[in-house]
Amino acid sequence: MKFAHLADTHLGYRQYGLFEREKDFYEVFEKVIDKIIEEDVDFVIHSGDLFETARPSPMALLTFQKGLLKLKGAGIPMYAIAGNHDVVMRKGAIPPQVIFKKMGLKVISNINPTYMHGDIFIAGLPYFPASHGKTFRSKLAELSEKASHHEKSILVLHQGIDKYFGYNYELEIGELPDNFNYYALGHIHKYVNDKFGKGNLVYPGSGEIWKTSELPDYLENGKGFVVVDMDGPKPLVKRVKVDIPREFIKRTLDYSNLESGIAGIKETIKDFDKKPILNLVINNVDSDTSRVYELIKEELGDLSLMIRPTFNMFDMDDPELVADGNGNVAATDIIVKQLEMYDNKDVDALATDLYDLLSKDKMDESKELINQFYEEFYAHEKDSNDGSEDIEEEQPPIEEKEDVQVTFKGDIQ
Numbered sequence: 386m387k388f389a390h391l392a393d394t395h396l397g398y399r400q401y402g403l404f405e406r407e408k409d410f411y412e413v414f415e416k417v418i419d420k421i422i423e424e425d426v427d428f429v430i431h432s433g434d435l436f437e438t439a440r441p442s443p444m445a446l447l448t449f450q451k452g453l454l455k456l457k458g459a460g461i462p463m464y465a466i467a468g469n470h471d472v473v474m475r476k477g478a479i480p481p482q483v484i485f486k487k488m489g490l491k492v493i494s495n496i497n498p499t500y501m502h503g504d505i506f507i508a509g510l511p512y513f514p515a516s517h518g519k520t521f522r523s524k525l526a527e528l529s530e531k532a533s534h535h536e537k538s539i540l541v542l543h544q545g546i547d548k549y550f551g552y553n554y555e556l557e558i559g560e561l562p563d564n565f566n567y568y569a570l571g572h573i574h575k576y577v578n579d580k581f582g583k584g585n586l587v588y589p590g591s592g593e594i595w596k597t598s599e600l601p602d603y604l605e606n607g608k609g610f611v612v613v614d615m616d617g618p619k620p621l622v623k624r625v626k627v628d629i630p631r632e633f634i635k636r637t638l639d640y641s642n643l644e645s646g647i648a649g650i651k652e653t654i655k656d657f658d659k660k661p662i663l664n665l666v667i668n669n670v671d672s673d674t675s676r677v678y679e680l681i682k683e684e685l686g687d688l689s690l691m692i693r694p695t696f697n698m699f700d701m702d703d704p705e706l707v708a709d710g711n712g713n714v715a716a717t718d719i720i721v722k723q724l725e726m727y728d729n730k731d732v733d734a735l736a737t738d739l740y741d742l743l744s745k746d747k748m749d750e751s752k753e754l755i756n757q758f759y760e761e762f763y764a765h766e767k768d769s770n771d772g773s774e775d776i777e778e779e780q781p782p783i784e785e786k787e788d789v790q791v792t793f794k795g796d797i798q
């Protein structure tokens with residue numbers, strides 16, 4: 386018995402607001418379906434974030450319908466859970482996957498968490514946020530108990546696990562039941578294939594580049610899905626790569642050599658079938674950045690779908706920035722260097738302390754720090770301003786505002 390495992394296809398995602406990028410996501414999904422049929426599998430598992438939103442556009446829905454019916458025509462059923470993108474966090478809300486039940490999609494849900502495919506026990510749950518951890522853990526325990534009655538079992542989840550995610554995870558690796566043969570996971574957009582439980586734990590990664598931070602993984606593992614053979618004593622996992630429709634190019638240029646840098650990129654991309662996405666880092670910029678951007682656009686605009694420049698007023702490779710013995714760049718030094726223009730030691734201290742607290746997920750302490758800063762430098766300044774009693778206009782204390790949402794660059798959801 387063989388199955389294909391994919392996740393995080395994010396159909397309907399219009400990256401950078403570009404319809405071309407939305408079509409890229411559809412195109413790669415269609416290729417994945419064709420490759421799955423070529424692989425001659427018995428069934429398919431989709432581990433969530435099938436759609437970009439819980440209310441997909443007709444085009445996103447039709448793209449999925451086409452793929453599902455193509456699989457059905459080849460006699461290949463699909464099992465699917467809802468991910469955090471497909472889910473509406475409201476009681477009684479239903480994910481878009483449910484629309485396709487009549488077309489044969491087997492939705493793994495809180496109501497129907499288990500299936501049998503031949504002798505394989507398939508269990509799973511839709512995405513659970515960390516705030517519902519208690520319910521989630523008790524449901525996992527129930528599924529684990531049921532799995533103990535079967536020789537071959539698969540657990541399907543869409544969650545972040547600390548071992549692979551590091552930040553914003555909902556589950557620690559030790560909390561995952563260890564009696565399944567295969568863990569079909571989704572949520573992390575990079576490819577992970579690890580030994581766990583009675584076999585393997587796999588994140589197939591996203592189908593397309595959903596965030597630029599996925600580039601290093603894409604260059605190493607490509608994008609695609611896996612095919613799993615369950616016949617032996619342990620699952621056999623094979624990675625199947627699927628070409629993405631257009632290239633993502635990331636280059637670092639130095640302002641002093643900007644023209645030759647641009648010429649080099651021109652040479653690389655001029656014969657591409659589809660215009661690439663260009664991510665450019667330009668170091669040591671000592672000129673007006675909008676003028677630099679105009680120049681880049683003039684030279685490369687027609688050859689690329691999108692140019693995303695980052696301008697640095699210093700050199701990221703400056704050896705002075707390598708502060709620790711492990712050869713890592715100290716993030717705090719970069720922050721201070723970036724804040725040089727403000728020439729304010731208090732702002733430097735706030736930024737580095739905040740960085741430190743937030744990287745340790747210390748939310749309350751971070752809020753307290755911001756409050757202190759506000760009290761010390763802002764509230765008083767305002768008080769002693771001009772003596773006029775404009776108290777009503779005073780900002781509310783920060784803690785009364787909405788919860789601070791922190792998203793780190795490189796987060797993968």
Ligand SMILES: [Mn+2]
Nearest residue numbers: 393434572798
């Ligand atoms: Mn996702």
